[in-house]
Amino acid sequence: MRIWRTVVGKLWMTILLMVAFVLLILTVLLLKFFEDYHINQIKQDLSNTAQKISNIMEEHPSGQVGKEIALGVLDKNEKVMIVYNKKDIFYPTGAESYKGISYQSILKDKQLSQVFRGKKKVMKELTPPHSSSRNEYNHVIVTAVPLYAAGKEPGAVFVYQSLEALQETTQQTTKIILLAAGIAIVLTTGFAFFLSTRIGGPLHKMREAAFEVAKGRFDKKVPILTHDEIGELATAFNTMGRQLKFNMDALKQEKEQLRSILSSMADGVLTFNRDGTILIMNPPAETFLQHWYHVQGDQAKDAALPDGLSALLRKVVETEKEQTDEIEINGRFYVMIASPLYNQSHIRGVVTVIRDMTEERKLDKLRDDFIANVSHELRTPVAMLQGYSEAIIDDIAASEEEKKEFAKIIYDETLRIGRLVNELLDLARMEAGHFSFRIEPVPFKSFIERVTHKFNGIAKEKGIELLCEASDRDLVIEMDADRIEQVLTNLIDNALRHTAPNGYVKVKEEEVEDGVYIHVEDNGSGIPKEDLPFVFERFYKADKARTRGKSGTGLGLAIAKNIVEGHNGRIFVKSKTGEGTTFSFFLPKKA
Ligand SMILES: Nc1ncnc2c1ncn2[C@@H]1O[C@H](COP(=O)(O)OP(=O)(O)OP(=O)(O)O)[C@@H](O)[C@H]1O
Ligand SMILES: [Mg+2]
Numbered sequence: 001m002r003i004w005r006t007v008v009g010k011l012w013m014t015i016l017l018m019v020a021f022v023l024l025i026l027t028v029l030l031l032k033f034f035e036d037y038h039i040n041q042i043k044q045d046l047s048n049t050a051q052k053i054s055n056i057m058e059e060h061p062s063g064q065v066g067k068e069i070a071l072g073v074l075d076k077n078e079k080v081m082i083v084y085n086k087k088d089i090f091y092p093t094g095a096e097s098y099k100g101i102s103y104q105s106i107l108k109d110k111q112l113s114q115v116f117r118g119k120k121k122v123m124k125e126l127t128p129p130h131s132s133s134r135n136e137y138n139h140v141i142v143t144a145v146p147l148y149a150a151g152k153e154p155g156a157v158f159v160y161q162s163l164e165a166l167q168e169t170t171q172q173t174t175k176i177i178l179l180a181a182g183i184a185i186v187l188t189t190g191f192a193f194f195l196s197t198r199i200g201g202p203l204h205k206m207r208e209a210a211f212e213v214a215k216g217r218f219d220k221k222v223p224i225l226t227h228d229e230i231g232e233l234a235t236a237f238n239t240m241g242r243q244l245k246f247n248m249d250a251l252k253q254e255k256e257q258l259r260s261i262l263s264s265m266a267d268g269v270l271t272f273n274r275d276g277t278i279l280i281m282n283p284p285a286e287t288f289l290q291h292w293y294h295v296q297g298d299q300a301k302d303a304a305l306p307d308g309l310s311a312l313l314r315k316v317v318e319t320e321k322e323q324t325d326e327i328e329i330n331g332r333f334y335v336m337i338a339s340p341l342y343n344q345s346h347i348r349g350v351v352t353v354i355r356d357m358t359e360e361r362k363l364d365k366l367r368d369d370f371i372a373n374v375s376h377e378l379r380t381p382v383a384m385l386q387g388y389s390e391a392i393i394d395d396i397a398a399s400e401e402e403k404k405e406f407a408k409i410i411y412d413e414t415l416r417i418g419r420l421v422n423e424l425l426d427l428a429r430m431e432a433g434h435f436s437f438r439i440e441p442v443p444f445k446s447f448i449e450r451v452t453h454k455f456n457g458i459a460k461e462k463g464i465e466l467l468c469e470a471s472d473r474d475l476v477i478e479m480d481a482d483r484i485e486q487v488l489t490n491l492i493d494n495a496l497r498h499t500a501p502n503g504y505v506k507v508k509e510e511e512v513e514d515g516v517y518i519h520v521e522d523n524g525s526g527i528p529k530e531d532l533p534f535v536f537e538r539f540y541k542a543d544k545a546r547t548r549g550k551s552g553t554g555l556g557l558a559i560a561k562n563i564v565e566g567h568n569g570r571i572f573v574k575s576k577t578g579e580g581t582t583f584s585f586f587l588p589k590k591a
Helices: 007-059 064-073 103-108 110-117 164-214 229-264 283-301 307-319 358-393 400-432 444-454 456-462 481-497 529-534 556-566
Strands: 079-084 088-090 122-126 140-147 155-162 268-273 278-281 323-329 332-343 346-356 440-443 465-469 476-479 504-512 515-522 570-576 580-588
Touching: 007 064, 007 079, 007 122, 007 140, 007 155, 007 164, 064 079, 079 103, 079 140, 103 110, 110 122, 110 140, 110 155, 155 164, 164 229, 268 283, 278 283, 283 323, 283 346, 307 323, 307 332, 307 346, 332 358, 358 400, 400 556, 440 444, 440 481, 444 456, 444 465, 444 481, 444 504, 456 465, 456 481, 476 481, 481 504, 481 515, 481 556, 481 580, 556 570, 556 580
Parallel strands: 465 504
Antiparallel strands: 079 088, 079 155, 122 140, 140 155, 268 278, 268 346, 323 332, 332 346, 440 476, 504 515, 515 580, 570 580
């Protein structure tokens, strides 16, 4: 940095200028004063000398003695010219002309010649003829005093002196003053360097520290070297740095806290400014937007936000009130709650909370479906109960046989209702976790064979081949035999019901290291691909017409799934329409 741009440089320059200025004025004034003083002094001396010589000459008219005495009275630089009768002129101090000034030039001068006309004393500064009038050190001061010699015409005594001697004095004075100025400049420079260490140094350090603080290094300290204002400034600076660090730490902590709250929230949080630019976004919100971008594909480039969301933001900014809306993106439901963010008086942005409501909506739908299905399943048997019992009451049945038949139907339907209710209860209990299994070791081979054997009659009736392929090893599985029988029964029953005559149903056992797989395979109608994910849901039936007889209530597989999972096992299905279905479930050896 250039020296005059520093504080010290400026101070130095100011002081230097001030000193120079003062010295200049002082020099001019002093010189003037000295000059005036000296000129006055000279004039005084000259007039005294002239008067004295005149007196002496008057007392000693004889001449020679007078001149001798007069010469004694003269100073070193003074010259004298004595004029008697305007004609007798004596030059006791030498030449007739002094610096070109002679008796002739004096006579020509109006003022000086007045001395011959009775004027007592005349004094004049004469400029020598061949020198410039501007250099006043060439001037000659002439004093004239009248001389009265007895009985003669008045004469005069001229004493004159050049101002040359004055020039020397002035030069001497100027030299002294210049010396003083030189000393002053050296002193100020020294002073400036003293200042630069006392002021410039600490200021420099403080400036560096301030830059450090600006870069975020708040623990930067300035050394406190003095106890003056600069020292106090350093103390204040350090305090400021400490306070800033404290505040920044507090802010950082708060921000960190907010961030961890935001990132650990299950709901998405998005903060926008007024024009809809995203300011803050937490991971769930990011997932939400990514899901939307993914669904949008290429069109996403046109809009940064889902339409519903941008409309909601606009509404919040317009109404300045909290707004709620729901949006569906590719089968997922999101609820958006947007509230205004205030900036003292006006809205500066909007904060939006986005909650994935898909599960809730699914549950709602499940509940609605469940009620609809239960009512549907109950309506038919109840209608039948009503119809047939009415028929009996109204004696529509003609014969005893017919009455019995009606009663049989009523009985079957009540059984059906009873079964439905029991199954529903079981399901509810299992799903709520209140169901307890009676686990005990069961010899597996005989168990499968027994259950399969139950269906031999039905299979034969339908013309279906029922096979059981159990391994010869005596495998023992810990399980609730009754419940697993329920699962297997349902799977075989389903397979038999959905297999045409001449088909086959195979029950296979496959032992693995930690458990056993049971496969129930058929070559029946199969299940449509799009229905496969739903077969284990309650009331699911592939037969959409829900024709009676072929299908049951649609609860069997849901119950089977709960039972198998209750044994820490799993159940799954493979199927192809027209080719057949294989239901498999796994049971661990130790439950
Ligand atoms: N082996 C199979 N072949 C073809 N479709 C099947 C087979 N097993 C099950 N399904 C389909 O899955 C549906 C659900 O079976 P699930 O056992 O849960 O109910 P259900 O047999 O109709 O009634 P429930 O077992 O309660 O008497 C059946 O209605 C049927 O459409
Ligand atoms: Mg079934």
